[in-house]
Amino acid sequence: MAGTVAMRRTAARRQPDTSATTEPTWVRTLLIVVSLIFLAIFLLLPLLAVFSQALAKGWEVYAQSLWDADALAAIRLTLLMALIVVPINTVFGVIAAWAIAKFQFVGKSLLITFIDLPYSVSPVIAGLIFVLLFGRQGWMGPWLESHDIRIIFAIPGIVLATLFVTFPFVARELIPLMQAQGTEEEEAACVLGASGLQTFWRVTLPNIKWGLLYGVILCNARTMGEFGAVSVVSGHIRGETNTMPLQIENLYHEYNITAAFAVASLMALLALVTLVFKSFLQWKTSQQLSAEELGYTGD
Amino acid sequence: MGIEARNITKTFGTFTALRNVSLSVATGELVALLGPSGSGKTTLLRIIAGLEEPDDGSGAILFHDEDVARTQVGNRKVGFVFQHYALFRHMTVFENVAFGLRVRPKSQRPGRNLIKYKVMRLLKLVQLESMANRYPHQLSGGQRQRVALARALAIEPKVLLLDEPFGALDARVRQELRQWLRRLHDEIHLTSLFVTHDQDEALELADRVAVMNNGQIEQIGTPDDVFHKPATEFVVKFLGQVNFFHARLEGGKVHFSTLAWESPEHAGTPSQPAHVFIRPHELDVNIIRNGHPALQATVKRIHSAGPNVRLDLTAESGERLCAEMTQERYRSLNITSGSTVFVTPRDVKVFADKP
Amino acid sequence: MQLTLKERSVLPGFGLTMGFTLLYLSLLVMIPLAGLFLKSATINWSQFWAATTDPRVVASYKLTFGASLIGATINAVFGLIVAWVLVRYSFPGKNLVDAMVDLPFAMPTAVSGIALTAIYAPNGWIGQWFAHDGWIGQWFGPNGIKIAYTPLGIIVALTFIGLPFVVRTLQPAMEDMDSEIEEAAASLGATRRQTFLKVILPTILPALLTGFALAFARALGEYGSVVFIAGNMPMKTEITPLLIVTKLEQYSYAEAAAIAVVTLMASFAVLLFINLLQWWSRRYAS
Numbered sequence: 001m002a003g004t005v006a007m008r009r010t011a012a013r014r015q016p017d018t019s020a021t022t023e024p025t026w027v028r029t030l031l032i033v034v035s036l037i038f039l040a041i042f043l044l045l046p047l048l049a050v051f052s053q054a055l056a057k058g059w060e061v062y063a064q065s066l067w068d069a070d071a072l073a074a075i076r077l078t079l080l081m082a083l084i085v086v087p088i089n090t091v092f093g094v095i096a097a098w099a100i101a102k103f104q105f106v107g108k109s110l111l112i113t114f115i116d117l118p119y120s121v122s123p124v125i126a127g128l129i130f131v132l133l134f135g136r137q138g139w140m141g142p143w144l145e146s147h148d149i150r151i152i153f154a155i156p157g158i159v160l161a162t163l164f165v166t167f168p169f170v171a172r173e174l175i176p177l178m179q180a181q182g183t184e185e186e187e188a189a190c191v192l193g194a195s196g197l198q199t200f201w202r203v204t205l206p207n208i209k210w211g212l213l214y215g216v217i218l219c220n221a222r223t224m225g226e227f228g229a230v231s232v233v234s235g236h237i238r239g240e241t242n243t244m245p246l247q248i249e250n251l252y253h254e255y256n257i258t259a260a261f262a263v264a265s266l267m268a269l270l271a272l273v274t275l276v277f278k279s280f281l282q283w284k285t286s287q288q289l290s291a292e293e294l295g296y297t298g299d
Numbered sequence: 300m301g302i303e304a305r306n307i308t309k310t311f312g313t314f315t316a317l318r319n320v321s322l323s324v325a326t327g328e329l330v331a332l333l334g335p336s337g338s339g340k341t342t343l344l345r346i347i348a349g350l351e352e353p354d355d356g357s358g359a360i361l362f363h364d365e366d367v368a369r370t371q372v373g374n375r376k377v378g379f380v381f382q383h384y385a386l387f388r389h390m391t392v393f394e395n396v397a398f399g400l401r402v403r404p405k406s407q408r409p410g411r412n413l414i415k416y417k418v419m420r421l422l423k424l425v426q427l428e429s430m431a432n433r434y435p436h437q438l439s440g441g442q443r444q445r446v447a448l449a450r451a452l453a454i455e456p457k458v459l460l461l462d463e464p465f466g467a468l469d470a471r472v473r474q475e476l477r478q479w480l481r482r483l484h485d486e487i488h489l490t491s492l493f494v495t496h497d498q499d500e501a502l503e504l505a506d507r508v509a510v511m512n513n514g515q516i517e518q519i520g521t522p523d524d525v526f527h528k529p530a531t532e533f534v535v536k537f538l539g540q541v542n543f544f545h546a547r548l549e550g551g552k553v554h555f556s557t558l559a560w561e562s563p564e565h566a567g568t569p570s571q572p573a574h575v576f577i578r579p580h581e582l583d584v585n586i587i588r589n590g591h592p593a594l595q596a597t598v599k600r601i602h603s604a605g606p607n608v609r610l611d612l613t614a615e616s617g618e619r620l621c622a623e624m625t626q627e628r629y630r631s632l633n634i635t636s637g638s639t640v641f642v643t644p645r646d647v648k649v650f651a652d653k654p
Numbered sequence: 655m656q657l658t659l660k661e662r663s664v665l666p667g668f669g670l671t672m673g674f675t676l677l678y679l680s681l682l683v684m685i686p687l688a689g690l691f692l693k694s695a696t697i698n699w700s701q702f703w704a705a706t707t708d709p710r711v712v713a714s715y716k717l718t719f720g721a722s723l724i725g726a727t728i729n730a731v732f733g734l735i736v737a738w739v740l741v742r743y744s745f746p747g748k749n750l751v752d753a754m755v756d757l758p759f760a761m762p763t764a765v766s767g768i769a770l771t772a773i774y775a776p777n778g779w780i781g782q783w784f785a786h787d788g789w790i791g792q793w794f795g796p797n798g799i800k801i802a803y804t805p806l807g808i809i810v811a812l813t814f815i816g817l818p819f820v821v822r823t824l825q826p827a828m829e830d831m832d833s834e835i836e837e838a839a840a841s842l843g844a845t846r847r848q849t850f851l852k853v854i855l856p857t858i859l860p861a862l863l864t865g866f867a868l869a870f871a872r873a874l875g876e877y878g879s880v881v882f883i884a885g886n887m888p889m890k891t892e893i894t895p896l897l898i899v900t901k902l903e904q905y906s907y908a909e910a911a912a913i914a915v916v917t918l919m920a921s922f923a924v925l926l927f928i929n930l931l932q933w934w935s936r937r938y939a940s
């Protein structure tokens with residue numbers, strides 16, 4: 001299951017349209033209207049539904065639903081997941097991108113395919129593989145049990161499953177970016193006497209910072225919102241191993257619809273914030289790009 | 300010697316980029332590595348810089364008689380100017396130039412004020428003091444190129460290496476920067492080596508030119524030497540337009556087309572096929588036979604817009620020729636397309652098939 | 655000639671970073687995935703066959719595959735229109751609309767799932783139109799059309815989550831297209847329709863197919879947004895990922911692993927198809 005499409009970097013620079021390169025006005029209007037209706041039904045309505053359902057019984061009930069001990073525990077656990085998983089996969093992503101983008105070696109595209117693997121694995125299967133490894137009847141189950149270590153139906157399992165699902169996000173964002181930037185600036189830094197770490201901090205990192213942040217934002221959104229994989233490994237223990245998406249499911253199945261949507265509205269807000277960040281970063285990189293490409297004025 | 304590279308070989312997979320190449324550059328000298336793409340010139344430059352490693356079994360690389368072959372690129376103290384400048388795009392001009400000073404270990408790092416002084420002095424040298432706070436994308440190509448040079452000079456390099464320094468610039472800026480770089484070199488006298496594929500650039504700028512082909516140096520010498528006394532056929536062909544004839548050496552004479560040319564240096568060479576090269580400006584064009592052996596030819600086309608006039612000719616025996624003369628000479632000849640002319644070589648280069 | 659696995663470089667850190675990458679990749683991804691295949695191998699071939707071809711399982715394959723295919727097709731058609739409109743036309747609020755296209759990526763699947771269910775349930779905003787007394791549903795017999803808790807609902811959810819893939823893969827391809835080729839077609843006498851069908855569509859076809867395949871692959875494994883709206887009736891509205899969870903809850907680990915292996919193989923086949931597409935689409939590149 002592919003998780004995301006890499007950030008767009010092409011700065012659109014088209015000639016103004018003439019009658020040779022565009023359609024009659026009525027066709028354009030029709031296509032715009034069709035698109036907007038389609039997007040309104042599929043994107044806008046679900047978003048509105050979340051907030052309208054959450055507030056269906058008024059602000060007081062909304063606030064109470066969120067102030068519930070289990071809901072608060074779920075929020076805490078979700079934030080904890082983000083704090084653990086995002087930094088680990090960010091560090092991995094930067095390291096992997098350095099190795100892959102800055103050097104030439106045999107088997108590079110195979111390695112990239114392996115890094116992409118979690119995209120094509122159903123989240124349910126992502127959870128399943130860790131149950132098979134660490135579950136009570138799994139490969140390491142008996143050993144873990146005899147040492148009184150719990151991984152499945154406990155926080156370590158949730159961390160592992162989430163790490164797996166969000167594994168490629170940062171790396172996949174950085175690799176094409178760093179490949180496009182080449183190695184000349186790094187070589188120049190080396191010639192000028194910079195050490196490896198100095199080269200990375202002072203030359204590479206400033207060049208990739210927006211792309212890196214973009215990857216981190218996506219990784220964070222997926223980490224906090226992951227449902228399938230976490231659902232398989234968590235055991236749904238209230239107040240202990242329920243993340244926000246799992247708490248939503250529990251409330252929903254108990255027909256506590258308003259409370260479910262109240263928690264969901266927080267996650268929808270997170271999604272909106274993510275989109276705002278995403279657009280900002282895309283705008284930022286396209287600015288940087290067009291400044292570099294168009295800035296050259298000749299003598 | 301400022302730079303000395305001994306017996307350098309470099310292979311990339313099955314491709315041999317350099318075959319046992321040796322090169323030395325005298326202290327304070329400016330040398331050009333001239334050759335077509337794929338001739339190995341950039342590889343040689345990068346090996347001297349330490350950006351590539353030569354194959355095992357290659358000889359030493361010395362800067363001012365000190366072996367640097369085992370020295371990391373960052374400690375070689377080379378000023379390297381990259382083809383596309385490789386300026387740090389997120390740093391201002393000032394920060395770019397200061398970079399090499401700021402990344403030194405604390406004990407060797409100059410203080411803030413000293414760095415500022417050094418950088419501004421360099422920016423003055425490259426005439427960019429007013430651009431210190433600009434970013435690379437706000438500069439023109441020629442200005443970026445000078446920032447790259449200032450940045451390379453900031454670390455007080457022992458040698459300066461430039462990879463196609465004018466390759467990415469348009470024709471007029473190239474010309475200006477070329478003269479500027481020559482003046483700069485005469486001022487600072489830093490041992491310098493630059494790579495180019497443009498023979499005019501090499502001949503105009505360098506004290507000596509090393510012509511490279513196929514991973515080897517074909518000839519190294521002053522611009523006069525390589526132009527007037529080319530050592531190999533490749534050197535003749537690479538340094539500008541040339542007329543070519545299949546010929547035959549026999550008894551100290553070379554026979555080509557309908558001519559026999561005295562070739563004293565081949566007096567002792569056994570009879571064998573040879574190649575003859577004549578530069579367009581070495582051909583004398585007359586409208587009547589003047590007693591010298593000459594080729595009869597027909598004028599096909601006249602290119603008269605320029606400092607010199609170039610004639611495209613077809614010889615009686617079928618070869619196509621090109622001759623060049625001054626505007627005055629052209630006017631005095633009074634010829635048009637279709638005229639019959641007589642062409643006498645002033646100088647020919649002869650290469651025997653088996654020297 | 656010397657055989658080189660890695661070209662020499664002056665940049666430091668290759669050994670360290672590559673070592674860490676391979677270690678982390680192995681521990682987190684390769685070994686756990688290998689464990690899945692090993693687990694499915696602990697049962698013999700006839701058990702494996704029985705587990706993966708049980709009528710209930712086969713019904714789930716058909717449903718998952720069919721609904722994913724329909725969802726991806728809807729996305730291919732509307733995604734093409736949306737991408738075209740976003741790249742070629744300008745209208746007020748275009749940037750906002752463009753940003754919103756990523757909502758299905760950013761929205762947690764469980765949230766999408768309950769929101770879609772609320773909208774398409776018989777008393778929901780859209781669901782009621784299709785109910786027996788709704789303005790559309792009344793024409794379809796005494797029960798109207800049920801969307802939530804039927805395969806229709808599954809198609810809706812899979813269309814939702816696949817939406818960005820087609821749009822986002824098409825946009826760069828459309829932006830890269832040189833307007834000169836369209837002008838050339840027009841100057842040679844082609845109508846706008848001919849230009850679109852004969853010049854533009856072939857140019858963006860690889861991107862369209864890639865987007866379609868990505869949306870399809872995502873739909874095959876989707877769980878969170880589907881389980882709420884599906885109804886989850888065995889043989890009728892039970893998708894394969896849910897069946898894996900069910901097997902797991904019954905502690906039938908080997909069976910769950912076997913079904914998972916089949917699902918993974920299908921995903922890898924789509925992945926291979928996408929890679930071939932990319933290779934094919936570069937055939938004209940210089």
